[in-house]
Amino acid sequence: MQADRTFNIATLVEEQKTGRFAVGLLFWCFLIMLMDGYDQTAVSFAAPAIIKDWHVARSGFGTVFGAGLFGTLIGSFIFGYLGDRLGRKKAIIIGSLFFGLLTYASVWATSLQELMLLRFLAGIGMGGVVPNSVALVAEYAPKRLRATWVTLMFSGFSIGAGSGGLVSSALIHRFGWPVMFAVGGGGSLLVALLLIFTLPESAKLLVIRQRNPQMLRRLMARLRPELDIPADAHFVAGEVREKQRFVLKLIFSDGLAVITPLLWIVFIANSMALYFLQNWLPILMEGMGIDPRGAGLITMMFSVGGVIGGLILCRFVDKHGVLAIISLPVIGFPVVALLGHGSSQGWLMLAVFATGFCVVGAQYGLYAVAGMIYPTSFRSAGVGSAISVGKIGSVSGPVIGGVLLSMHLPITELFYLASLLFLVAAVFSTVLALLYRARFSEQAAPVVAPEGTAEQMQRSLLHDS
Numbered sequence: 001m002q003a004d005r006t007f008n009i010a011t012l013v014e015e016q017k018t019g020r021f022a023v024g025l026l027f028w029c030f031l032i033m034l035m036d037g038y039d040q041t042a043v044s045f046a047a048p049a050i051i052k053d054w055h056v057a058r059s060g061f062g063t064v065f066g067a068g069l070f071g072t073l074i075g076s077f078i079f080g081y082l083g084d085r086l087g088r089k090k091a092i093i094i095g096s097l098f099f100g101l102l103t104y105a106s107v108w109a110t111s112l113q114e115l116m117l118l119r120f121l122a123g124i125g126m127g128g129v130v131p132n133s134v135a136l137v138a139e140y141a142p143k144r145l146r147a148t149w150v151t152l153m154f155s156g157f158s159i160g161a162g163s164g165g166l167v168s169s170a171l172i173h174r175f176g177w178p179v180m181f182a183v184g185g186g187g188s189l190l191v192a193l194l195l196i197f198t199l200p201e202s203a204k205l206l207v208i209r210q211r212n213p214q215m216l217r218r219l220m221a222r223l224r225p226e227l228d229i230p231a232d233a234h235f236v237a238g239e240v241r242e243k244q245r246f247v248l249k250l251i252f253s254d255g256l257a258v259i260t261p262l263l264w265i266v267f268i269a270n271s272m273a274l275y276f277l278q279n280w281l282p283i284l285m286e287g288m289g290i291d292p293r294g295a296g297l298i299t300m301m302f303s304v305g306g307v308i309g310g311l312i313l314c315r316f317v318d319k320h321g322v323l324a325i326i327s328l329p330v331i332g333f334p335v336v337a338l339l340g341h342g343s344s345q346g347w348l349m350l351a352v353f354a355t356g357f358c359v360v361g362a363q364y365g366l367y368a369v370a371g372m373i374y375p376t377s378f379r380s381a382g383v384g385s386a387i388s389v390g391k392i393g394s395v396s397g398p399v400i401g402g403v404l405l406s407m408h409l410p411i412t413e414l415f416y417l418a419s420l421l422f423l424v425a426a427v428f429s430t431v432l433a434l435l436y437r438a439r440f441s442e443q444a445a446p447v448v449a450p451e452g453t454a455e456q457m458q459r460s461l462l463h464d465s
Contacts, residue, residue, distance in 0.1 A: 006234045009204050012224050014142050021200075021222045025140055026149060028199050029133045030156035032096055035191050036126050037160030037303075038167075039103045039184040043068065043119060044279045045168035045296060046177040048286055050115075053177065058283050060112050062402015065279040066395045067116040071123020072130075073391030079128025080384015087211075088136040089201045092129050096192035099125030104185025107178040127391070130157075130367075131384035138371035138379065139202045140223070147368035154367055155307045158360050161278065162303025165296040168282075172292075207237040251374065251382045259373065260386075262432040266425050267366055267390030270329070273336070273421040274359045276397035277302065281352065284411055290345060298348050305353035306360020313365045325365040326433060329426035332358030337419035340412035362425065366390075373436070 016022065047061050075095065083091035102122035109115040134150055141149040164180065171179045203223070206216045213235075221229050251260050281302060285295035309328060316327075335354045367383070374382030404414055 005230055005232060006236065007220065007229065009207055009220075009235055009237050012220060012227075013140060013203075016142060016223055018145075019225070022140065022149075024198065025137065025200060026153055028195060029137055029153040031191050032092060032129055032188075032195065033133060033154055033156035034160035034163075035096070035184065035188040036099070036129055037157035037162075038164055039099055039122065039160075039188055040068065040072070040126055040157075041161040041164045041278060042103065042180040042184045043106070043115070044282055045164040045299070046172070046180040048282055048292055048295070049168075049172050049177040051283075054112070056112055057406070059402045059406035061279075061283070062399045062405070064112055064116045064119055065275070065398030065402070068119030068123040068126075069275055069391055069394040069398065071120040072127030073123075073388050073395060075124035075127030076131050076384045076391065077127075077388035078124070080131040080381050080388070082128075083132035083135060083384070084205070084378060084381050087201050087205060087209075088132045088139075089195070089199050091132040092136070092199065093192055093195050095125040095128030095132070096188055096195065097125070098128070099123070100185050100188030100192055102185075103181050103188060106181040106185070127387070131381075131387050134367050134371050134383050135379045136200075136202055139204045140200075146372060147365075150368040150371055151310045151313070151364045154364055155310055158303040158306040158310070158356075160303075162300040162307075165282075165298075165300030165303075169293040169296040203235075204237045207235050248385075250378050251385055256373070259432065259435055260382075262428055262435065263366070263370060263373065263386050264389040265428045266325075266432060267386050268393035269421050269425040269428065270359065270362050270366060270393070271390040272393030272397035272400075273332075273418055273425070274363055274397070275394040276401045276418055276421075277336075277355060277359065279398040280401045280405075283405075284414070285348070287411060288340075288348075290348070294345055298345065298352050301349045301353040302356035303360065305356030305358075306364070309357035309361025310364030313361045325362055325369060326426060326429050328358040328362040328365070329422045329429060332362070333419050333422040333426065335419075336422060337416055340410075340415035358422070362429075 043061075043064060047058070047064075050056070051058050051061070079091045079095050082094075099122045102118055102125065106115060106118045106122070109118055133153060137149050137153045138146055167183055168180060171183075200219055200222070201212075201215065203216055203219045206212055206219075216235055217229060217231065217233055220233075220235070221227075281299040282295050285298050286292060290298060313325070313328060332355065335351065335358060339348075339351050339355060366386075370383045370386045371379065401414070404417070
């Protein structure tokens with residue numbers, strides 16, 4: 001490989017040993033996901049205090065939650081495209097600065113209408129960083145560890161979302177609800193500035209777009225410090241359609257005509273359940289008689305369970321591909337149905353933990369699967385489109401929750417209705433997994449090979465380069 005001074009990026013990535021470069025990449029992407037998760041849920045933890053302060057109906061927060069998530073729908077699509085054109089790094093930094101500023105501005109909101117507008121605008125930046133972070137990590141991860149790396153990175157989102165419970169329990173009673181937005185906005189801006197100096201650009205994208213060969217060589221030297229990479233080295237991305245311009249029909253081509261819509265349906269169903277629960281749990285817990293501090297801590301267990309569920313699921317995704325995402329919706333169906341029957345705070349913490357394990361864990365799996373399905377030339381746009389369409393569920397879940405609350409339905413019935421979404425996700429993810437295995441059987445099936453040949457066989461697989 002070094003004799004002719006031509007280096008295959010896919011091979012360099014596949015044969016890397018996990019070192020400082022990989023740890024740094026995961027750390028910084030984890031950190032921005034942490035701030036994204038915190039800022040998305042800050043309004044949920046602030047909501048009970050705002051309701052008392054402004055004397056507004058709790059059902060009115062359905063539109064506030066929905067507006068923020070509608071912003072993420074638009075942002076994931078726009079920034080997914082920008083990430084493929086301008087670069088993953090620039091898109092992540094711009095999105096982070098944008099949602100950091102708008103979250104901080106929410107400190108001065110004086111009405112639900114103002115808060116709704118600010119959450120919508122902040123959501124555009126929040127939605128923008130997710131597909132680009134997923135694509136960036138997926139493009140530096142060896143195929144055998146891709147789902148694990150994406151899940152480790154995205155666990156920052158759930159940890160950030162859960163940390164809102166700690167902040168609200170510790171600070172709202174002392175400083176009021178604006179502290180939630182001050183912590184989130186200030187932290188996001190700080191992280192965004194640090195990313196300018198620390199976050200690497202996608203090496204594969206630099207090759208495909210034929211940009212900045214000096215930066216590319218420095219990145220490869222950091223990725224593989226044991227290799228002697230000459231100054232005049234030539235790099236190839238090592239996959240098909242390296243120079244193909246993205247058009248929407250690509251995500252429906254080459255066996256994806258049915259797989260992409262199925263992925264979208266599963267994203268919609270799981271996102272609807274996830275964001276209904278994530279946004280309304282603090283209010284629902286207080287409606288069940290739990291004090292505000294206890295409600296914050298119980299809701300935090302939703303994210304804790306999600307992190308653990310995602311980390312467990314990711315290893316199954318690496319080994320078994322799309323089939324692995326079926327299990328959690330199946331388990332989550334009865335768990336969520338029984339959630340409204342809780343009486344003690346300890347039981348509720350356990351049930352909410354199990355719920356987060358299933359619904360957030362499944363969302364992790366979907367992000368990892370989306371990163372596996374699409375090739376580098378349009379991976380960010382492919383993942384971004386799936387996330388954008390999934391936001392239909394993200395937006396409608398909290399809004400429908402607000403409508404149901406305004407109907408004064410018993411809380412037990414609310415959880416019964418939420419559990420039906422898990423059933424939908426289980427059915428369609430099963431069909432998705434079977435079709436994916438049939439179309440991309442080499443990639444989806446676990447590799448069984450003698451010791452020492454596994455990496456060579458894995459590098460021969462088609463899509464995941």
